[in-house]
Amino acid sequence: MTRHWPLVAGAVAVLVGGSARAQQPIRGFPADALATQVKNEQFVRSVPNADTLRTQMRILSEDPHEAGTDRSRHVAELILARFRSYGLPARIERFEALMPRPVTRSLTLVAPDTFTATLKEPALPEDKDSGDADQLPTANFYSPDGDVTGDVVFVNYGVPADYKVLDSLGISVKGKIVIAKYGGSWRGIKPKVAAEHGAIGCLIYSDPKDDGYWVDDIYPKGPMRPWQGVQRGSVMDMPTYPGDPQSPGWASEAGARKLPMSEVKTIAPIPTLPISYGDALPILRALGGPVAPESWRGALPITYHVGGGPARVHLVLKFDWQVRPLYDVIAQIPGARSPDQWVLYGNHHDAWVNGAHDPISGQVALNEAARAIGKLLKTGWKPARTIIFAAWDGEEWGLLGSTEWAEKHADELSKSAVAYFGSDTNEQGWIGISGSHSLEEFARQLARDIPDPKRGKSVLAAVLERRGARRPQPRDTVTAAGHGATNDHVAAPADTAYTIGALGSGSDYTAYIDHLGIASLNISYGGGARSGIYHSAYDSFDFFTRFLDPDFTYGVLEAQTLGTAILRMADAPILPFEFGHAARTYRRYANEIEREANRNPATKGLDLSDVYAALDQLDAAAAHYERALAPLDRMSAADVRRRWKALAPINQMLYGTERALTDARGLEHREWFKHLLYAPGFYTGYGVKTMPGIREAVEDVPNKDVAQREAARIAAALHRYAGEVEKAATALEAALR
Ligand SMILES: [Zn+2]
The missing domain is CATH 3.50.30.30 (Glucose Oxidase; domain 1)
Structure with missing residues (x-):
């Protein structure tokens, strides 16, 4: 059986700014380290500011700035100057691509x-x-x-x-x-x-x-x-x-x-x-x-x-x-303890026209999160792991800047990337998180700890309340104006459970999760406003500030949310991966596909028993991992610090688990896509197809032989994945003994 929540001690009181409030456990931190972590997180959340967001949006959306132009380079240089003004080491990495006008x-x-x-x-x-x-x-x-x-x-x-x-x-x-x-x-x-x-x-x-x-x-x-x-x-x-x-x-x-x-x-x-x-x-x-x-x-x-x-x-x-230039802006803060473990957060800076909403609403939130981290650095804090902020160019044309950067740094990223956080557009509404299910529990805790000032509750409580009101939800809907990482498109099975959707394509996370197998989350607020200006000349500052987030409340929330996320991922003594949710979600995918296969004579009798066997193995490994992690909570912060070096290879095993879900041969007919669990649908594009190898051989072009062959590949990947989780559990058990 799947264990849903980690076994850690109950809430502890943390003294913050003179007032005690109950702090729930944060996965990956012992109770003794919570006070420091919460203090740092509160500091980072205190920095983002509506006026700064507004001013930055005005500046960055002043002129049309499509990729391949001097106007896009100008925006890249403005962001570079901002990063440097926060005290962050930053550079522009230049690429080029075919960009026909x-x-x-x-x-x-x-x-x-x-x-x-x-x-x-x-x-x-x-x-x-x-x-x-x-x-x-x-x-x-x-x-x-x-x-x-x-x-x-x-x-x-x-x-x-x-x-x-x-x-x-x-x-x-x-x-x-x-x-x-x-x-x-x-x-x-x-x-x-x-x-x-x-x-x-x-x-x-x-x-x-x-x-x-x-x-x-x-x-x-x-x-x-x-x-x-x-x-x-x-x-x-x-x-x-x-x-x-x-x-x-x-x-x-x-x-x-x-x-x-x-x-x-x-x-x-x-x-x-x-x-x-x-x-x-x-x-x-x-x-x-x-x-x-x-x-x-x-x-x-x-x-x-x-x-x-x-x-x-x-x-x-x-x-x-014509082939035209691309300007990616990269700010890199070296980690003090594990510089070779990288936490990434990216948004694109190029637009089709002025792009106040797409992408500047997401970019200015990233800039504010970077400013907050820069201020925290000035207090003497240093991240344990390396933090990388990226402002990508050429997303609109076809994820150009993020893909070329991922391809250039593929070897280092494969070895070092802990997680990729992505954002794109942001507006008033509810938190929307999609991504790797080994980070679903991380996503839930993150949303739990971000207060929504307009609703007087956490952004988690707000989104669960909305889902309760809107159930049942259609699965994986794609709208005319969507970026594909649709908000909360999977109904929560119960009000206490928070589920995230899977990622398809349509924004810059694609190379990180689908090509390199880096656990990823796309995080943004939305769903609270109507708009019909997507990719038009009317996606302007005036439009945004009239209709989408007039007082930048949700821009501030986005910067606070992502700032908190990278701070947790950069400093957690044990990375907050969790595998019971992944096992449960992947089992649901297999069930859906099996039902669908049995409805069609061309695929009836598809045998997924090896996939289920791998998922049983994953359930057991996930439970073992929770048992191995439990002693962390009782350790002192100093003790955990002393063991940092011993924990480093275990953390590497943890973030390496997502790589086990990839196959170097890639998907059939599209070998660039290496992840066997998540991919954009060949006939849906933005819309995700989970377990795409089997699912497309059942839903799109029904063929039992192909489906059976793909099932064997997916089962092998899930066995590898479960094996890696088991290895991490065993190593952790020894390290925390
Ligand atoms: Zn965009």
């Missing part, structure tokens, strides 16, 4: 009427940034060049299930141009699936039902997407590999080897262009054919038809296919 974009309805799409977001007098010079034109990046003319077919969200419906209606997209709504999947899936069905071009538009006037008033009156608002975005085939398309698996530094374009696998297969609902309306209105199924219809004032034709469009796209 559009040269020609044109879309014309040529029949039955004529209409030329505007492809331009107008400036709004109410928002000065919306009229900035240098805005990146609206486009889908890593679309190929093309000049295509064809009848139009409306394909709903353009995911595989939608093509089954089209088949049942007798409608083919072969030789045609599809128009798909944003949402329902990572956008890069839409051209991929359309091309698999023979389409020659792909338009993607934002329907007002999903993030426009059907939801709320449009900007500037309200927060939703206006008529000419466009969601830019990458259509790189990220589920195959992220990062520079020409250097999968190695760093794209100046002069490094590059794949010839003929061998690049991540450029979209057909010309693809994002458009506003204002530009989509004349095209959709001109469609004939059957009326669209009810669930496909949006909120435009028309009857939605599927086509094909008589609407016919001419789409011309041309890009410059």
Whole structure:
């Protein structure tokens, strides 16, 4: 049986700032060390400040700063100067990547009427940034060049299930141009699936039902997407590999080897262009054919038809296919006791346009956490382990800066990385944590210890209360505006239990967890505000401060939460990994897959007994580990300090456990992805597929032989994982004796 919570003594009173309050145990610290740890954490939480966040957001979102430009370098240099002003050793690491910018974009309805799409977001007098010079034109990046003319077919969200419906209606997209709504999947899936069905071009538009006037008033009156608002975005085939398309698996530094374009696998297969609902309306209105199924219809004032034709469009796209520079900003604080154990925290700094929300809301919180750690350093404190803050470039294009850095430092990271903490956008709402389940208990304790000043309770209590009110939750929903690390998408089984979702893709943690097997958590606040400005010119300071987090309460909370997280991970005498939650969660995945397999004759009888045997072994190892850890609580802080050297290799075993879940051969058809438990779905993109090898052979392309072969690989990985946990338990038992 799984033991849910660690066996440690009950609450102890800790004297903080003159007032005693009950402090629950913090995993990895003996009771005797709690007072110091809590004092440091409270110090770090006292630093982040709403005015600083506001000022920083104003500065960093002043101009459009897409990657590959001097404006992105300027933002990187501002962050570098900030890090240095906090007393942190910091540097810029430069990479480069293929970042094609559009040269020609044109879309014309040529029949039955004529209409030329505007492809331009107008400036709004109410928002000065919306009229900035240098805005990146609206486009889908890593679309190929093309000049295509064809009848139009409306394909709903353009995911595989939608093509089954089209088949049942007798409608083919072969030789045609599809128009798909944003949402329902990572956008890069839409051209991929359309091309698999023979389409020659792909338009993607934002329907007002999903993030426009059907939801709320449009900007500037309200927060939703206006008529000419466009969601830019990458259509790189990220589920195959992220990062520079020409250097999968190695760093794209100046002069490094590059794949010839003929061998690049991540450029979209057909010309693809994002458009506003204002530009989509004349095209959709001109469609004939059957009326669209009810669930496909949006909120435009028309009857939605599927086509094909008589609407016919001419789409011309041309890009410059240039290699451009990337500027990652790295601040590294060497650990005083274990400098070769690294705790990482990253956010991206590049935006599609001004990007006050995406990514500056997350970046300014990271800067505040760094400032807090810098202030703590000035009191004489030193982290036991090395702390690395990273501001990544080129995330929007395809996780470029974070991936290239991970590939460059892969050997050191494999040996030294304890955990990766990620963030991206942040706004008012509830805490959302997704990631490795060996850190689920760590995540619960973290959320437990962060007070939400607006709700007068911990952010954990707030999110559990909300889940209770909202149950049942759909699993792994992906919205039109999502980054994929969706908030609380797995229902809590009971109010006392806190569960985290798994990570798919869609932000910079991808290289760390999926490629290198580093335990990761993505942490941000959200879900408390509506907005329809994602990846548009209206993602501005004015918008953010009107609708998303006007008083920066949740920016402060984000900085406090991440500051606390890295402080715990950097200073815990024994790293706060826990394995019972992982065993329980992985068993749930196996159960889901087994049920699904038995529903389909093509996979019925799939034998997962070896997976279950490995999970039984993991249950036993997790329980053994809890027994081994229990004596820690009774040790003195001085005694633990004396044993630091003896504990170091055990800590290395602990963070090494996540590596055991990887396989050097990677996933089938996408070897860059090494983690066998978590991956972005090949046909969902952002959306996670857990145990992807088996699950995709059951859910996507049912094949019992493939599923059985993948089950053997996953079982072997889980046996290895359980073995590593057992080894750590045995070593810890000896060390704490
Ligand atoms: Zn982002």
